Structure formats: structure tokens, C-alpha cells
Amino acid sequence: MMYKVQVRFLFHSDIKIKIPEIYNDSIFDDLFGILEDVNRKYNSYSENSYIDKINKNSGHFVKVDLQTIEILRKIIYLSKIIGGEYDIIIMPLIRLWGFYKQNPVLPYFEEIKKAKKLIDYKKIIVDRKRSCIKIGKNQEIITGSFIKAYAIEKMVNRMREMGIKDAVVNAGGSSIIAIDEWGIIAENPEDEKEVLRNVNGMPTRITKYKHSGDKDNDLFEIKIKNMSYSTSNQKNTYLMINNEKYGHIISPKTGFPSQNKQVGVITKSAFFGDIISTGLYNQTPEGFYKIMERLSCEMEISGFLIDKFGKIHYFNMEKYF
Incomplete structure (x- = not known):
């Protein structure tokens, strides 16, 4: 079988979709559109996304949609199984280590100890009835470890609904x-x-x-x-x-x-x-x-x-x- 491929840059990665050539090229726009929608609504790096609003209003409840609720509930569930070694409130340590600096320096142990106090996924409060989320004061959610895969999975489910039975997606x-x-x-x-x-x-x-x-x-x-x-x-x-x-x-x-x-x-x-x-x-x-x-x-x-x-x-x- 012959295939056609498109690659677009999203989530700081080259996303490659490979499908049979019998499908119209317009399908790529539909599929990548799903990724763009997730990026806009749920990526912590996207201005005014639900996660961005939660971060900017730390310590207070923020109104969100049902998908945000479900995403965070599943993450909290897996974080418990993994024993706290996966925590989406890890941003204070990432910043401390200098991943957003041109000339990083080795942090002091006391600085690490202080930053660790802010990192606790258990402080994420999910109010499903009111569709609200609250994180602790000065906490910050980072979506880099899951948002791309969430978007890709949502897109692949759409591919199956469209009857595409032979394809591969490489998310960077x-x-x-x-x-x-x-x-x-x-x-x-x-x-x-x-x-x-x-x-x-x-x-x-x-x-x-x-x-x-x-x-x-x-x-x-x-x-x-x-x-x-x-x-x-x-x-x-x-x-x-x-x-x-x-x-x-x-x-x-x-x-x-x-x-x-x-x-x-x-x-x-x-x-x-x-x-x-x-x-x-x-x-x-x-x-x-x-x-x-x-x-x-x-x-x-x-x-x-x-x-x-x-x-x-x-x-x-x-x-x-």
C-alpha cells in the first residue's frame, strides 16, 4: 500500500501523520486541527488556556470545562500509583535548576528543599460538581509530560471514527x-x-x-x-x-x-x-x-x-x- 505523510510543528515537536494515499489531503487539516484545539485549551504554555488560568490564580478555584476535570483526575490517580514520583506541580524545581536560564548554576541544597515544599499533586482540588479546580498558593502545573500524548490520542480516536484502519503517528x-x-x-x-x-x-x-x-x-x-x-x-x-x-x-x-x-x-x-x-x-x-x-x-x-x-x-x- 502507498502512503502519504504530513509533518507539522506542535507542542515543540515535529508531529508526523502517515495514512494511506486514498484519503484526501484535507483530512490532515482536520486531524491537526484537533491537536491545535488541545494546545489552545489545555497547554500550560498557551496564554488563557484552562491550565494557564489555574496557574495564574493559584490558591483560588477556577472554572474549567469537563475535559480539564477528567485530565487532572486521571493524572492524580496515576500519580498515586506511581508513588509521587510523577507530579505535574514540578515547575518550581525545573525553574530552580535553570531550565529557563541561559547560564544555569547548581542550586544549593536549601533552595531545593524549599522548592520541594511547593510540589505536591495532592493539593490539587478537583470540584467536579462545580467544574472548578484549585491548586495551592504559588504552585504551578506544567503540562509538558502529558499534553502532547493526550492530544495525539484524541486525534487517533478521531481517525478510527473516520474509518482509517492503517496509520502511524509519531509525536516527535x-x-x-x-x-x-x-x-x-x-x-x-x-x-x-x-x-x-x-x-x-x-x-x-x-x-x-x-x-x-x-x-x-x-x-x-x-x-x-x-x-x-x-x-x-x-x-x-x-x-x-x-x-x-x-x-x-x-x-x-x-x-x-x-x-x-x-x-x-x-x-x-x-x-x-x-x-x-x-x-x-x-x-x-x-x-x-x-x-x-x-x-x-x-x-x-x-x-x-x-x-x-x-x-x-x-x-x-x-x-x-
């Missing part, structure tokens, strides 16, 4: 959804060539990989159908402070960036997958297995963790190889 590499069976290559996060760019005011090291056909650069290949593959790593976005690398995935409990290398998660839900892969990034191998066991009782899930020593820990991955 961090989340891939396959309708019908597609092969996905998991690449080695250690084999990199880096260049420094400025993305949205944040100094970002962009990783350039060898061609995916280079077996030395591949971890393995998986085949998925009607599933999503979500990855979390710190190869693209990190700081260099005193010649040391500090990644952007920070533990809410320790206040320090995790030293793990990569997490990959296969789930039905890309939205859940991105949240879970981020939360698992802060886990020890023992914590990884414990949480995956718990999650497997509630959903179909597989995955792997590459720890700080480069050792790969697999959970229920065999059927996808």
Missing part, C-alpha cells in the same frame, strides 16, 4: 501510535551526537542519531498494533553545569534529576503511557517492577527501564519483539 519520537501493525526501532540513548539550540527560550541539546538501520545504534525492534509506544529519556534536553550533565526529568522526592538512561512503555493509551514513562524514570529497578506489576492489574502494559549503569530491565516485552 516520545510517543508513537500504530493503527494496524508497524515495526518500531528502539534506539540506544548512549550513541549520540549533540548540537546546542535555543528552543522556547530554553537552552536545549538536540541529539542527532545515526540512521536507524545502523544496528550498533539500535536496542531492539518491536512490532505494535493498535497500541502506543512512549519513551522518556534525557538525551535531548539537559543542562551542562560544571561539565556535568543534568537532565530535565527531576524527582519530586529528591529534588534532583534522575540518573537513569531511558524508559519505554507500551500501552493502549498514549496519554497514560507518557505519564507512566515519566514517573518510572525516577524509579529504581525494584520500584520499576513493583509499579509495573500494579499497573498490569489494571491495564495492558509492557515496558523496559535502562538504569544509570546501562542495564536493561524488561517487563512483559517478549510478545512485542
